[in-house]
Amino acid sequence: MKLRKVTAASAAVLALSVAATACGSGDKDDKGSGGSKKISIGIKFDQPGIGQKTPQGYAGFDVDVATYVAKKLGYDAGQIDWKESKSQDRETMLQRGDVDFIAASYSITPERQEKVDFAGPYLLAHQDVLVRADDSSIKAATDLNSKKLCSVTGSTSAQNIKDKLAPKADLQNYPTYSACLTGLQNGAIDALTTDDSILAGYASQSQFKGKFKLAGLKMTNENYGIGVKKGSDLKAKINTALEAMVSDGTWQKTVDKNFGPANYKNDPAPKIGDIKS
Structure with a gap:
C-alpha cells in the first residue's frame, strides 16, 4: 500500500513536470530565447x-x-x-x-x-547635391568646378564627382552631414553631396525647412x-x-x-x- 502511494505521487510530479515543460516551450519566440514573439x-x-x-x-x-x-x-x-x-x-x-x-x-x-x-x-x-534654396548657379555636375563641395570624411561621393565630373571642385571633408549642413547654411561651403534620399531627409528637418533644395543631378543609381x-x-x-x-x-x-x-x-x-x- 505504501509503495503504491509513493508511485502515484511520483507519477503526479512527473506529469506536472512534463506539462510545465510543454507550456514553457510554447512561450519561446522564433529564436528560442523565451518570451513573446519578436x-x-x-x-x-x-x-x-x-x-x-x-x-x-x-x-x-x-x-x-x-x-x-x-x-x-x-x-x-x-x-x-x-x-x-x-x-x-x-x-x-x-x-x-x-x-x-x-x-x-x-x-x-x-x-x-x-x-x-x-x-x-x-x-x-541617386547621388545628388544639396544647395541653398536661393542658389541657382548649380544646374549640372560641371557647375561644381571651383565650388566648395562637402561630404563626410570617408565617403566616396565627393571624390566620385571630383574624379569623374568636376575635377576642379574644392573638396571639403566634414565629420558629419549635420556639420556640412551648418557649413552650407552659413556659406562656408556651396554644396553637399550624397544620396538624394539622405539629403532630402536632412533638409526635411524642421530647423532646415525651406533653406535648402536638391539640384536634381541624378549622378548615380542607388x-x-x-x-x-x-x-x-x-x-x-x-x-x-x-x-x-x-x-x-x-x-x-x-x-x-x-x-x-x-x-x-x-x-x-x-x-x-x-x-x-
Whole structure:
C-alpha cells in the first residue's frame, strides 16, 4: 500500500513536470530565447528621414517600410527589436544572425550580393547635391568646378564627382552631414553631396525647412534593398510585402511623409528585381 502511494505521487510530479515543460516551450519566440514573439530589424539610427533614433522612438522612411513589412510577416510594432546597423557592420550582422533583415539605405551591389541576399529594390535613389534654396548657379555636375563641395570624411561621393565630373571642385571633408549642413547654411561651403534620399531627409528637418533644395543631378543609381541572410526564405516573403505596400498606396504616402518637405522628386517605386545600373 505504501509503495503504491509513493508511485502515484511520483507519477503526479512527473506529469506536472512534463506539462510545465510543454507550456514553457510554447512561450519561446522564433529564436528560442523565451518570451513573446519578436523580430529583429537593422536600421540606421542617425539618418533623419531615413532611419533615426529619437526620444519619441524610431522614425524615417526605412523605419516605416520595415514596420509595414514586419506587419505583413505577422509582427506588430511592439514586437520589433530595432538594432543599429552601421554601414560597415551590415553584412556581418546578417551572416551572424544578429538581425532578421536590414533596411538601412542599403544599396544593392554585386559585391554585397556575394555575401547576403536582397529583397527589393524598394527605392531608387541617386547621388545628388544639396544647395541653398536661393542658389541657382548649380544646374549640372560641371557647375561644381571651383565650388566648395562637402561630404563626410570617408565617403566616396565627393571624390566620385571630383574624379569623374568636376575635377576642379574644392573638396571639403566634414565629420558629419549635420556639420556640412551648418557649413552650407552659413556659406562656408556651396554644396553637399550624397544620396538624394539622405539629403532630402536632412533638409526635411524642421530647423532646415525651406533653406535648402536638391539640384536634381541624378549622378548615380542607388537601388535600396532589404538585406537578409544568404538563402533565407524571408526574401520572397518581404518581396510580397513590398509589392503590397506599393499597390495599396502606402509606399507613396511614406515617401511624401518623410521626404516631402525637401520637395524630393522621387522616381516611381521600382519593380522587384529591377536593379538599375
